[in-house]
Amino acid sequence: MTGGRRNLVLVHGAWHGPWCWELLVPELESRGWAVSAVDLPSTWGEPETGMHDDARAVREHLAAIDGPVTVLAHSYGGLPATEGAGPNTERIIYLAAHLLKEGESLVAPLGGPWFPADAEFAPGAEPLEAYYHDVPADWARKAVGLLRAQSAKAFTEELTRASWRTIPSALIVCDDDRSMPEMFIERAVTERMxxxxxxxxxxxxxxxxxxxxxxxxxxxxxxxxxGTSQVSPLWTS
Incomplete structure (x- = not known):
């Protein structure tokens, strides 16, 4: 990933895998990005893996890249991206993703946990409605068939660092998002994370x-x- 190309690392959300980027990658590559994706272990069907294992996977992936990197994290993927961002992480883009503070887990703001720590979650009763209601029908059906079980531990482990405090970060809000609780988006915007x-x-x-x-x-x-060397207050909407 050299020769002047920009490095972009993709971090998928819960229940998903690198397959979810299949349509996006060629669009990015046509714009000069060198793209790679992390496969988060908490979706491998191993209940003992958690957010910190996912963060380690992100950190190791980033460490293998020569040069500055922009990270694009989707949904739950915002947590391991925040925790695992490395020294060469220049920017983080949170795509319909969770921005949390140190000491917080994904379910804590929702009053959890309310499930056994060693549980695995199926993707829910209505994944088409929750995740893919505006996706072309053929891809929506394919995506539902590719979803994997998600370890509950990933939702209960707490962040030890909030990289958005020191790494320039952006939030992309999806205006008809039927999966992300509004409280997370409102908080991130209100507190200017x-x-x-x-x-x-x-x-x-x-x-x-x-x-x-x-x-x-x-x-x-x-x-x-x-860039990380040019951090200054910046706010646009």
């Missing part, structure tokens, strides 16, 4: 519903964010 906030129409999975628009927005957001 992200330097740049942008909006996309549609639901929780724009990488399948509108990959070209998402790739264009990633370019725009990247240009709006300072």
């Amino acid at each position: 992200a330097a740049v906030v942008r909006h996309l129409p549609g639901g929780h999975s724009p990488f399948l519903a509108r990959p070209r628009e998402l790739a264009e927005l990633i370019d725009e957001v990247t240009a709006a964010l300072p």
Whole structure:
């Protein structure tokens, strides 16, 4: 990943895998990005794995890349991206993703946990409605068939660091998101956890519903964010 190309690492959300980026990757590559994806171990069917294992996978993946990296994290993937961001992480883009503080887990703000720590979660009764209501029907059906069990431990382990405090970060809000609780988005915006906030129409999975628009927005957001060596207050909406 050298020769002047920009490095972008993709971090998927709960129940998903690197397959979810299939339509987005060629759009990004056509814009000059060198793209790679992390496969989070908490979705491998091993209940003992958690968010810190996922963060380790992110950290190791980033360490293998020569040069500065932009990280794009979706949904739950915002947690291991926040925890695992490495010294060469130049920017983080949170795509319909969780921005939390040190000492917080994903379910704590929701009053959890309310399940056994060694449980595994299925993707829910209505994944089409929750994740893919605006995705083309053929891809929506394919995506539902590719979803994997998710370890509950990933939702209960607490962050030890909040990289968005020191790494320039952006939040992309999906305006018809039927999966992400509004409280997380409202809190991130109100407390200005992200330097740049942008909006996309549609639901929780724009990488399948509108990959070209998402790739264009990633370019725009990247240009709006300072590099880590140029951190300064910045807020747009």
